[in-house]
Amino acid sequence: MKKYKHYKQSFLASLLMTSALLTACGNSTGTSSNMNIPIIPIAPTNELATQVFKNGQIYTLNEQQEWADAVAIKNNKIIFVGSNSEVNNYVGADTNITDLNGKMMMPGFHDVHMHPIESASENTQFRIDVNEQNPENFISIIKKASQDNPGSGWLIGYGHSIFTLLDATRSPLNIIDEAVSDRPVIIMEQTSHSMWVNSVALSLVGFTKETPHPKGGRILRDESTGALNGILIDNAGNIAMDLAMAPTTESLSKDYDGLVNFTLPELAKHGITSISDARSFWQRDDHKTWLKAQENKALTARVSVGLWAYPSADDIEQLTDLKALYTNNSESYLRFNQIKLYSDGIIVNATSAMLSEYNLDLIGIPQNKGLNYFTQARIEKYIKALEPAGFDFHMHAIGDRGIREALNAVENVGSEQGRHRITHVEIIHPDDIPRFAQLNVTADAQVAGDFTNPEHWHENDELIGNARSDNAVPIKSLDEANARITLSSDWNVSPFNPFIGLQNAVTRVPQELTLAKAIKAYTLNSAYVMRQEDMVGSIEVGKLADLVVLDRNLFDIEPNTINQTQIMITIFDGQVIYQK
Incomplete structure (x- = not known):
């Protein structure tokens, strides 16, 4: 060059x-x-910078120049990376100079799997405690929530553990009906993979004893009488929530307020300059909230939206609708260029798709091997239809069968054009680990939640046995097989503070990453899956200035203290959007 x-x-x-x-x-x-x-x-050989940062420990993620002392920026682009003495050639009378005083600078973090609208919206009106083990104690809380949010419309809550309901001494439906019986109530379980609803809600959705189970879901019933018990598993719960969250002027206003006044400022505070919305419910008008934020110039992050593929939708109509929503303007902060679909459910519900059956049946399926929201054949149909239009697929798969089927789909119909990824990757059959690199499928892992740490792996022994529980989220094995790995939060399942994720990633022996590889997973690798690695993700001349300054050098501290790191400055597109 x-x-x-x-x-x-x-x-x-x-x-x-x-x-x-x-x-x-x-x-x-x-x-x-x-x-x-x-x-x-x-x-002229040298341009004059609008901003210069010098006297820093600048970690670039550029293999040709791993560390530097100084960076020069002209408007929103990096024009120099190098030494303190050389950067003076870019300083003019109007250049703003920041002395980093030895602080670490690095590229802005990416979080390529989070839920930035639904996690902050006040459309969820109340919370209940995930640690509460007696569901009878929820009655007073639900009653008060109804009083605090009067009216005849849906009362929407969040937070319990499904096991609290499954272990109840009487029907969960009777409990929630005792709390509120004159309006529909729906409460999302902490993992988001089940809903607790009352009789009014069941009636509005149209679920009865005779209703067949929907694709990717289960309507739980009393084993003896067949009566509904108020628990809707996976997509059965999603169908009810779609009705509860039907868009209104008020609901869209709350979504926008939560995104702009909470999520985006908090992301800036934590050094996150790029995100993927991992489940945009476009039938609830989530996409309109994003478009409004863009129109109002309120976006302070680069956003790739994962449009939700509804399991119960007609394929022809849905594929047409998804194609119509596609945008991929690299000059825009906002792009609708990803499809989010679920291959399976989750382990704790016994709904993640497994190659061998579960040891326990929680959902009324003999020889249960889990559920498919989307079968392999249907995933292939969607990739074949939407990849040529420019979409990349962000596929939820937790069980070894779900992961294998998602990989099979990419192998059978994907092309070199696709930048597809499988998210969660909890239980992977050893034979499938090398296939990630072979098929150029990114492994998107979430390790910010303590439940993914090795000391918690065997909490699933009762469901899937010791052997399958071991080695959950095997990021080291994937890395050794040359898979591209991204780290993300799945907020609000786990905190989006990237330093928590980094610490867990480097300390979760025997499935850990080196610090350098963990940082790359949060930056340059994630930029690749967002199709912006030529613009951001590393600190190089010609790239855009999405940068963060930390209060300490991550490479100079004990790994078990990384989560104490603070962001001092966040720069997005050349502008300071947060300063401590």
Whole structure:
């Protein structure tokens, strides 16, 4: 590249000289009017920066220049990365200079799996305690929530553990009906993979004893009588929540307020400059909330939206609707260029898709091997239809069968165009680990939640046995097999503070990453899955200035203290959007 630049400059200089000579000759011979050789001015060697950061420990993620002392920025682009002495060539009278005083600077963090609208919206009106083990104690809380949010519309809550309901001494439906019986109530379980509803809600959704189980879901019933017990598993719960969350002017206002006034400022505070919305319910008008934020110039992060593929939708209609929502303008902060679909459910519900059956049946399926929201054949249908339109697939798969089927789908119909990923990757059959690299499928892992740490792995022994519980979220094995790994939060299941995720990633022996690889998973690798690695994700000349300054150098501290790190400055697109 250096040789090319030198050749280009020499060529331009020769061109200028030739042009001048021809012009001079033309003045005497009259032949210059036939010559179309332009005089091209040569740009000055150095540009003047609008901002300079110097005296820092700048971790670039550029393999050719891993560390630097200083960075120069012109407007929103990086124009220099190098030494303190050399950066002075870019300083003019109007350059703003920041002395980092030895602080660490690095690229802005990416969180490529989070729920930035639904996790902050006040459309969820109350919370109940995930640690409460007696559901009878929820009655007074639900009653009070109804009093605090009067009216006949849906009362929406969040927070319990499904096991609290499954272990109840009487029907969960009777308990919630005792709390509120004159309006529909729906409470999302802490993992978001089940809903607790009352009789009014069941009636509005149209679920009865005779209703067949929907794709990817289960309507739980009393084992003896067949009566509904108020628990809706996976997609059965989603169907009810879609009705509860049907968009209104008020609900959209609350979504927007939560996104703009809570989520985005908190992301900036934690150094996160790019995100993927991992489940955008476009039938609830989530996409309109994003578009409004863009129109109002309120976005302080680069956003790739994962449009939700509804399991119960008609394929022809849904594929048409999804194609119509696609946008991928690289100059925009907002792009609708990903599809989010679920291959399966989760282990604790016994709904993640497994190659061998569960040891316990929680959902009324003999020889249960879990559920499919989308079968392999249907995933293939969607990839075949939407990948050529430009979409990348963000596929939820937790069980070894779900992961294998998602990989099979990419292998069977995907092309080199796709940048698909499988998220969660909790239980992977050893035979499938090398397939991630072979198929260019990114493994998107969440380790910010303590429940993914090795000391919690065997809490699932009762469901899937010791052998399958061991080695959950095997990021080291994936890395050793050359898989591209991204780290994300799944907020609000886990905190989005990237330093919690980094600490857990490097300390979860035997499935840990080195610090350098964990940082790359949160930056450059994630930029790749967002199709913006040519713009951000590392600190290099020509890239956009999405940068963060930390209060300590992550490479100089004990790994078990990484979570104490604080963001001092967050720079997004050349502008300071947070300063401690």
